[in-house]
Amino acid sequence: MERFKGPTLFLIALSLVLGAGACSKQPAQNTATHGAGPENPFSYPFVKQFHLARRADKPYGSYKAFYLLTEDFEPEVSSASDLESIRDVLKFASELSSKHGIPWTHFVDANALAPAFLSNDPATRQQCRSMIDDLARMIGRGDDCQLHLHGLLDSALLDYLKAEEKVHIKESGLAEAQTYRQRKSFFFQSFYRRGYRDLVASLTYGKRFLEKTLYPGKKQILAFRPGGWDHGATSQDTLLYFYALSESGLIANSGLSTGTFGEADFRVGNDPGHNIATVLGGEHRLFEVSPTAGPGGYINPVLPHDLNKLSNSAPGEMAVIVSVYHLGSLQKGQASTEHPAKSDTQLQTERDTLENHFKTVAELAAAKVVYPITLRDLLEIISQMQEAEASAGPRQPGG
Numbered sequence: 001m002e003r004f005k006g007p008t009l010f011l012i013a014l015s016l017v018l019g020a021g022a023c024s025k026q027p028a029q030n031t032a033t034h035g036a037g038p039e040n041p042f043s044y045p046f047v048k049q050f051h052l053a054r055r056a057d058k059p060y061g062s063y064k065a066f067y068l069l070t071e072d073f074e075p076e077v078s079s080a081s082d083l084e085s086i087r088d089v090l091k092f093a094s095e096l097s098s099k100h101g102i103p104w105t106h107f108v109d110a111n112a113l114a115p116a117f118l119s120n121d122p123a124t125r126q127q128c129r130s131m132i133d134d135l136a137r138m139i140g141r142g143d144d145c146q147l148h149l150h151g152l153l154d155s156a157l158l159d160y161l162k163a164e165e166k167v168h169i170k171e172s173g174l175a176e177a178q179t180y181r182q183r184k185s186f187f188f189q190s191f192y193r194r195g196y197r198d199l200v201a202s203l204t205y206g207k208r209f210l211e212k213t214l215y216p217g218k219k220q221i222l223a224f225r226p227g228g229w230d231h232g233a234t235s236q237d238t239l240l241y242f243y244a245l246s247e248s249g250l251i252a253n254s255g256l257s258t259g260t261f262g263e264a265d266f267r268v269g270n271d272p273g274h275n276i277a278t279v280l281g282g283e284h285r286l287f288e289v290s291p292t293a294g295p296g297g298y299i300n301p302v303l304p305h306d307l308n309k310l311s312n313s314a315p316g317e318m319a320v321i322v323s324v325y326h327l328g329s330l331q332k333g334q335a336s337t338e339h340p341a342k343s344d345t346q347l348q349t350e351r352d353t354l355e356n357h358f359k360t361v362a363e364l365a366a367a368k369v370v371y372p373i374t375l376r377d378l379l380e381i382i383s384q385m386q387e388a389e390a391s392a393g394p395r396q397p398g399g
């Protein structure tokens with residue numbers, strides 16, 4: 001597959017894409033905002049929302065919505081006891097999945113696996129290796145793991161990975177810093193602090209690291225979720241972000257955010273029916289499978305929400321509901337500057353709330369309302385549908 005090689009070609013491609021979008025005949029989306037209003041990546045010219053058809057001939061054909069239970073796996077891993085605690089949480093999470101038939105999609109912060117290879121403490125190293133084995137076993141039972149980072153890969157981890165395997169870093173362009181509407185997290189920490197090449201290096205090596213540790217030689221990491229929902233502040237940032245994902249071999253993203261971080265208009269993802277999209281075209285086509293927007297920014301399994309109502313898709317369409325959790329919030333002794341460590345009672349209450357969520361989803365699945373699925377499997381379904389549509393002939397504009 002040939003890709004743009006140098007910055008000049010990249011910038012030409014960038015202006016073509018942006019220019020093409022400006023005069024696109026695409027009908028206005030109901031989420032589009034031009035002029036006043038919050039910055040909305042779902043209205044960027046290179047992001048085209050689409051709807052998933054409900055296919056009567058498929059196992060999910062009589063359901064209303066897919067349900068993706070995702071979580072950002074970013075536990076505290078500085079000591080053997082931190083790791084013992086998160087391993088206990090993984091055991092609980094895995095039992096919930098087995099009992100209720102609902103898989104997790106874990107967005108794994110690659111830096112959380114580093115102690116297995118780099119810790120000077122043998123007990124920490126061993127526990128971290130066991131935690132990796134736990135995740136691999138969960139994959140064996142139907143879970144999915146994808147990549148998550150809040151900034152660059154830890155430099156010691158990057159050095160370790162580079163010494164193990166030299167991966168060619170693709171690099172095509174740079175952008176100027178501008179005012180920043182987002183939380184200064186993944187894109188800001190990597191791109192604005194260190195540049196495009198380091199951004200692509202962290203994604204490329206992070207992806208390879210998870211593939212080697214979690215899916216040895218079997219499957220690829222396909223998707224990324226940006227830490228802090230930070231995929232850049234502007235349309236141009238976000239296009240560079242998607243180029244970086246593409247050049248790292250990733251084909252999907254889960255986490256566009258609208259508005260200004262810290263203000264009332266900030267929102268993660270979008271409503272069902274508007275949270276999936278193709279991004280760019282041709283060689284650089286990626287998929288966006290965004291979280292479902294909800295109270296607290298997104299649908300969180302332990303906060304109030306109405307999955308039944310969210311599943312009400314248009315006739316003939318499958319809605320995609322994507323919730324977001326953090327298994328680290330069940331970890332013992334995980335205190336931060338904003339939040340003190342939770343008591344055992346609080347931790348148990350949160351476990352119970354999560355278990356209730358699993359029960360609700362299992363009931364809705366039994367009633368053929370939601371169809372629990374991993375991101376990996378959903379991406380497969382989307383690819384097959386789009387290939388079938390492409391071979392069926394020309395489509396309606398914006399269809």
Ligand SMILES: [Zn+2]
Nearest residue numbers: 072074227228
């Ligand atoms: Zn995160």
